[in-house]
Amino acid sequence: MAKFLIDSLQPKLVAQFARIIDRKQLAQSYLFVGPKGAGKLELAEWIALRLFCQNVQDGAPCGECPECERILNHNHPDVMVLKTSTQSIKVDDIRNLKQEMSKTGVEGNRRVFIVEDADKMTAGAANSLLKFFEEPVPGMTVILTASSKNQLLPTILSRAQVITFQSPDRQAVIAKLEEDGANPQLARVAGRLTGNVSEAQELLTAEDFQDRVNRVFQLLDRLADHDPESFVRVQTQLLPVAKDAAAQRQVLALIGLAYADALNRHFEIAATQQLDIPAVAALAKLSSRQLTDDLQAILTAQVRLSQNVTFQSATEQLMLKLLEG
């Protein structure tokens, strides 16, 4: 049986929609609301696969038949996804979509329309879409996705069935990365840095990610030893792997993860996702007061970095703080 990303991200919702579709109780329109990376678009696509698949097995689409293949390749005539790379979805975008909707299904009656980031719809666009809700077409399913309900017109909210997505369990994200062959330690780091499978996968394939993680781990060893050389390492070891803003944020975030894990470990709070490195075990021996102060200092460094203090300056200051006490 094919395994899709959404099976790891939202297994409960997948099971729920498998049952709904089995019972032919699929609503005319849904609004999927939840944070980025929660699998809203993936579930919408899974529903389309499930509806069109010619070889459904145990309630799941096969992912391999010609129908599934066309949907996965985004060229199925009866599955349309409206995405925008701009700030807003405008009336014309919806008008084009509605023109498509008014045609009968190209190959059957069933059609699925997906509007990604529906909260980007202008009021005009939303009003234009409302027409569809007022005159539903049999066999058509509309799925809107949005990160928040706040920007949506109440008239749309009242007509679509709202499904709320929780952030995927980090453990599920990490398990998925490992399943795809990632090194377990790196999978844990990447999964915790983003909490989002596709972003984590990007990290894992980025050229210098592993190098950056290793260098931060080495620095943590020095910090755990209270080695004053930690200060110099910012320039000699970290700068070369912290050239852009994203990499710089990662370095500080990773230091923060290690100290947070150390604090948990100090209190003997077991977490399966903890960084399994000697530095965390060593840092856990510091007092809880010290660790709390250290975490505060890391947060301060992160704030300073976001306020355009240079990475080198923010991180060197941080080293001085972490070496205190």
Ligand SMILES: [Zn+2]
């Ligand atoms: Zn199929």
